[in-house]
Amino acid sequence: MxxxxxxxxxxxxLAVAPAVLAACATSATVSDAPVALGTMREFAAPYSExxxxxxxxxxxxxxxxxxSDETPERFQVRFSKPISGFSWGEVGVVxxxxxxxxRTRVYVNTARRHQGQVSxxxxxxxxxxxxxxxxxxxxxxxx
Numbered sequence: 001m002x003x004x005x006x007x008x009x010x011x012x013x014l015a016v017a018p019a020v021l022a023a024c025a026t027s028a029t030v031s032d033a034p035v036a037l038g039t040m041r042e043f044a045a046p047y048s049e050x051x052x053x054x055x056x057x058x059x060x061x062x063x064x065x066x067x068s069d070e071t072p073e074r075f076q077v078r079f080s081k082p083i084s085g086f087s088w089g090e091v092g093v094v095x096x097x098x099x100x101x102x103r104t105r106v107y108v109n110t111a112r113r114h115q116g117q118v119s120x121x122x123x124x125x126x127x128x129x130x131x132x133x134x135x136x137x138x139x140x141x142x143x
Contacts, residue, residue, distance in 0.1 A: 024113055031076065031078050031093050033109055035073060035074045035095045035097060036095075036097070036105075036107055038093075038095075038107045038110070038123065038127070039109075039124065039127035040105055040107045040108075041105070041106055041131045041134075042099065042104070042105050043103070043105075043106060043135070043138060044103055045102070045103075045142065046101060046104065047098040047104045049104075049138055049141050049142065050096050050104035050106060050134065051070075051075040052141060053133075053134045053141060054075065054094045054106055054130070054134055055077050056133070056137045057094070057130045057131075057133030057134045058077045058094055058130065058133075061126075061129060061130070061133070062081070063081045063092075064079060064080050064081070064082065065077065065078070066078040066079055066080055073097070074096060074097050075095070075096040076093055076094065076096070077093065078093050079091070079092050080092070081120070081121060083113075084120075088112065088113040088120070089112075090110055090111065090113060090121050090126070091110065091111055091113065092108065092110035092111070092126055093108075093109050093110075094107070094130060095107040106130070106131065106134060108127035108130050108131075110122075110123040
């Protein structure tokens with residue numbers, strides 16, 4: 001009887017695993033999303049200054065910087081927050097988009113690694129800290 005129960009539980013675990021794993025957000029979940037997705041704030045500063053400030057802003061957070069790159073459309077910084085005692089972790093991107101010579105938009109798009117996760121850092125919390133850090137960095141970078 002015990003062996004039958006173990007086999008049933010094993011079969012159930014195998015059946016459920018793909019659904020559980022499919023519900024997990026990865027860095028690609030946010031990096032491949034539309035650039036203008038997420039929380040946005042516009043800054044009265046040139047694109048080059050805001051891009052440098054955005055990278056510095058993410059580096060100042062308690063996250064792992066996964067990398068950055070630039071396309072004609074945007075500058076992007078990718079980051080993740082590891083699993084902790086309170087969270088499965090989060091993934092996120094900061095997209096910097098040129099509006100004109102003196103205005104630049106910053107979009108913060110984050111996702112919790114697991115859909116059922118109720119704790120951890122929210123997009124609002126990430127964006128507030130990133131926008132504050134960007135503002136501080138711009139103030140320091142401008143002549």
